[in-house]
Amino acid sequence: GAVVSQHPSRVICKSGTSVKIECRSLDFQATTMFWYRQFPKQSLMLMATSNEGSKATYEQGVEKDKFLINHASLTLSTLTVTSAHPEDSSFYICSARDGSRTDNEQFFGPGTRLTVL
Amino acid sequence: AQSVTQLGSHVSVSEGALVLLRCNYSSSVPPYLFWYVQYPNQGLQLLLKYTSAATLVKGINGFEAEFKKSETSFHLTKPSAHMSDAAEYFCAVSEGTGANNLFFGTGTRLTVIP
Numbered sequence: 001g002a003v004v005s006q007h008p009s010r011v012i013c014k015s016g017t018s019v020k021i022e023c024r025s026l027d028f029q030a031t032t033m034f035w036y037r038q039f040p041k042q043s044l045m046l047m048a049t050s051n052e053g054s055k056a057t058y059e060q061g062v063e064k065d066k067f068l069i070n071h072a073s074l075t076l077s078t079l080t081v082t083s084a085h086p087e088d089s090s091f092y093i094c095s096a097r098d099g100s101r102t103d104n105e106q107f108f109g110p111g112t113r114l115t116v117l
Numbered sequence: 118a119q120s121v122t123q124l125g126s127h128v129s130v131s132e133g134a135l136v137l138l139r140c141n142y143s144s145s146v147p148p149y150l151f152w153y154v155q156y157p158n159q160g161l162q163l164l165l166k167y168t169s170a171a172t173l174v175k176g177i178n179g180f181e182a183e184f185k186k187s188e189t190s191f192h193l194t195k196p197s198a199h200m201s202d203a204a205e206y207f208c209a210v211s212e213g214t215g216a217n218n219l220f221f222g223t224g225t226r227l228t229v230i231p
Binding site: 004049 | 151160211
């Protein structure tokens with residue numbers, strides 16, 4: 001149980017295009033989902049937290065107009081990187097919390113490698 | 118505010134030797150603590166977690182960790198390293214029931230030498 005999927009696993013796009021990444025909880029209801037960014041050989045940097053049906057809460061320094069997050073259902077959150085540039089190239093990981101649990105555990109997706117040419 | 122310090126960005130051990138990965142935390146309330154493992158180009162997998170029950174926590178793949186409040190530590194150990202243990206390990210803390218965020222340490226890369 002508690003499986004989170006991400007799609008796509010890898011994406012290569014041209015500078016200036018937009019890319020959408022999907023994060024799905026497959027067997028539980030994710031009341032809260034998180035989006036992280038990870039640079040090579042570094043830790044995870046929390047970008048934003050989203051609760052189902054609410055606007056996402058962005059961390060300081062993360063451009064909300066650049067990284068659009070939608071959490072329209074209890075099993076799906078999307079991250080759209082708008083007008084992507086090479087500096088947006090990174091590994092993006094989503095995670096989800098099961099609303100029926102109280103242990104704060106987050107279940108992580110397998111990540112999406114974004115390369116912007 | 119919460120924070121996590123992982124001492125040693127790289128740890129190398131011989132196959133069959135003890136693995137010890139260090140994690141110290143700061144938290145203003147009783148914390149929940151987690152160890153995650155990440156293999157190359159993959160997401161994070163939970164190894165074990167402490168949520169205010171037994172202070173010695175056993176996880177998957179033979180790993181365990183002990184919560185020591187007096188030392189604000191949650192070090193990860195495994196008696197005998199296996200080649201498949203080579204990966205990146207992250208310690209994380211969250212404050213109390215219902216808290217949303219996890220705060221991650223900077224990670225420790227474990228290398229296992231045959």
